[in-house]
Amino acid sequence: MFDKKKIVIVWFNHDLRVRDNSALTHAVDNFDIIIPVYIHDQSEKFFRATGAASCWWLHHSLKSLEKSLATLGLSLSIFQGQTAAVLRHIVEKTKAEALVYNFSTDKHNPFCRSQISNLLHDLNCQETVFFDQFLYCPDSVHPQNSHYYQVFGAFYRACQLIGSPPAPIPAPNKKKASKTVSDGACSIDDLRLVPRNPDWAAPFSTMWTPGENTALIKADSFCEQGVFSYNRQRDFPCLDASSQLSPHLHFGEISIRTLWHKTNVQLPRCPTIEHEEEVQSYIRQLMWREFYGHLLYHNPHLQTEPMNKTFKKFEWKEIDGTLLKAWKTGNTGYPIIDAGLRQLWQTGWMHNRVRMIVSSFFVKHLRFDWHEGEAWFWDTLVDANLANNVGGWQWIAGCGADAAPYFRIFNPVLQSQKFDVQGTYIKQWVPELKKLSNKYIHAPWEAPRDVLEQALIDLGEDYPYPIVDSDKARKEALLAYEEMKHSKN
Numbered sequence: 001m002f003d004k005k006k007i008v009i010v011w012f013n014h015d016l017r018v019r020d021n022s023a024l025t026h027a028v029d030n031f032d033i034i035i036p037v038y039i040h041d042q043s044e045k046f047f048r049a050t051g052a053a054s055c056w057w058l059h060h061s062l063k064s065l066e067k068s069l070a071t072l073g074l075s076l077s078i079f080q081g082q083t084a085a086v087l088r089h090i091v092e093k094t095k096a097e098a099l100v101y102n103f104s105t106d107k108h109n110p111f112c113r114s115q116i117s118n119l120l121h122d123l124n125c126q127e128t129v130f131f132d133q134f135l136y137c138p139d140s141v142h143p144q145n146s147h148y149y150q151v152f153g154a155f156y157r158a159c160q161l162i163g164s165p166p167a168p169i170p171a172p173n174k175k176k177a178s179k180t181v182s183d184g185a186c187s188i189d190d191l192r193l194v195p196r197n198p199d200w201a202a203p204f205s206t207m208w209t210p211g212e213n214t215a216l217i218k219a220d221s222f223c224e225q226g227v228f229s230y231n232r233q234r235d236f237p238c239l240d241a242s243s244q245l246s247p248h249l250h251f252g253e254i255s256i257r258t259l260w261h262k263t264n265v266q267l268p269r270c271p272t273i274e275h276e277e278e279v280q281s282y283i284r285q286l287m288w289r290e291f292y293g294h295l296l297y298h299n300p301h302l303q304t305e306p307m308n309k310t311f312k313k314f315e316w317k318e319i320d321g322t323l324l325k326a327w328k329t330g331n332t333g334y335p336i337i338d339a340g341l342r343q344l345w346q347t348g349w350m351h352n353r354v355r356m357i358v359s360s361f362f363v364k365h366l367r368f369d370w371h372e373g374e375a376w377f378w379d380t381l382v383d384a385n386l387a388n389n390v391g392g393w394q395w396i397a398g399c400g401a402d403a404a405p406y407f408r409i410f411n412p413v414l415q416s417q418k419f420d421v422q423g424t425y426i427k428q429w430v431p432e433l434k435k436l437s438n439k440y441i442h443a444p445w446e447a448p449r450d451v452l453e454q455a456l457i458d459l460g461e462d463y464p465y466p467i468v469d470s471d472k473a474r475k476e477a478l479l480a481y482e483e484m485k486h487s488k489n
């Protein structure tokens with residue numbers, strides 16, 4: 001009698017790596033035949049379709065994963081279609097006895113998870129889920145009387161009390177038998193993730209190299225150098241002082257545990273307390289990611305509902321298509337905002353400080369519903385991540401967990417003067433203003449006619465006048481906020 005070979009499906013989601021991948025390692029350690037699969041589901045049945053810029057990243061990330069898996073003797077099978085239907089097909093075809101995956105907040109909301117669990121139960125296929133997306137399993141961090149923390153400081157302290165997250169595990173070192181599913185499968189190219197005619201993502205390649213190897217090299221380089229000046233420089237968009245690891249983290253090309261440990265190992269090496277503060281500041285940002293992930297895990301309705309329910313009554317303005325288009329295309333007449341939105345369009349990424357200024361302008365100066373701005377970010381960011389995006393937008397709109405109060409309204413000119421002192425960032429992304437002096441680059445409408453002429457700017461032609469009056473918009477926003485607070489229903 002031959003022993004029956006144990007077959008497992010490893011279902012990849014936002015964990016496109018072979019190192020420190022609990023699901024993959026579990027499969028290699030416990031099963032004989034591995035079937036790695038990726039399912040591209042744009043049906044929007046249970047979760048949002050991947051945005052256009054993220055699809056570009058996904059294409060390259062899958063190619064990279066395919067290569068890494070091949071070094072382990074494994075072959076990635078690609079599918080497209082509605083997740084549950086595809087999983088049923090794969091399990092039935094392969095007679096796999098188990099399916100193992102890493103949870104993703106973007107996909108595995110309770111509705112999706114229960115459907116998958118029921119399906120696997122019906123098919124007599126054992127399900128094992130890991131939580132690699134987090135440093136701490138979301139069910140393990142909570143106050144005494146609630147499932148989750150709603151205040152960042154308390155959450156962070158609770159995590160610190162737990163201690164270091166588990167150390168990362170290396171890539172599996174044994175080659176395993178792999179099985180592919182040819183029936184119904186397709187190639188990565190068949191998914192048509194990269195745009196053609198026009199290839200609007202062409203400039204992305206000059207900035208980004210998706211994939212696990214690049215993610216690790218970037219993380220090493222940042223933790224050896226950039227992290228020591230992170231806090232001092234992170235708010236200045238022209239300095240490129242942040243790690244730019246967000247898309248790599250989102251697609252799981254590097255695990256958050258790996259990055260946390262690479263960062264923490266620097267703490268005892270810090271020569272001064274100031275150096276230590278720089279490193280701590282970076283860890284704090286990683287913990288914001290953790291916080292938002294835990295919030296969405298426990299409260300999946302956050303992607304549509306405000307955390308602060310009072311905001312359900314907020315009177316957003318009806319969307320004006322012309323103003324919305326001006327914002328999306330970076331033609332608001334406020335240079336720092338236009339620079340950010342053009343950076344986003346051209347690179348699929350925007351500096352964090354500018355994300356805050358741009359989104360604040362959207363929800364407070366234009367008074368448009370945050371969902372609309374969040375949707376634009378979702379489609380155009382290569383790091384579009386449900387927890388962070390919804391968390392960031394709700395924070396700015398004042399309706400999120402531990403959010404900035406609504407009445408704190410970013411002044412786009414003052415922010416620009418403070419964080420882009422020389423106008424370097426503006427000149428990079430809004431080149432029509434590059435001849436304007438520092439004095440006027442933050443507010444070109446204030447420049448005298450001769451100054452504009454010398455800078456070769458015909459305001460209203462070469463660059464727009466502001467689409468809203470900042471002071472007036474600010475007052476109206478505050479009024480709307482007061483009305484919301486005092487409204488009875």
Ligand SMILES: Cc1cc2nc3c(=O)[nH]c(=O)nc-3n(C[C@H](O)[C@H](O)[C@H](O)COP(=O)(O)OP(=O)(O)OC[C@H]3O[C@@H](n4cnc5c(N)ncnc54)[C@H](O)[C@@H]3O)c2cc1C
Nearest residue numbers: 242243244245246285289352359383384385388389392393
């Ligand atoms: C309106 C708005 C929308 C946002 N949408 C997203 C999004 O879709 N995806 C996304 O990853 N981040 C989002 N952020 C958070 C932040 O802007 C980005 O994570 C950061 O700019 C990415 O650049 P970085 O990798 O160089 O960050 P670094 O400063 O190097 O930080 C390291 C990592 O920490 C995490 N991080 C940093 N800041 C934050 C933060 N404020 N909230 C949560 N996590 C953080 C990210 O994973 C980031 O890669 C948003 C912020 C705002 C204000």
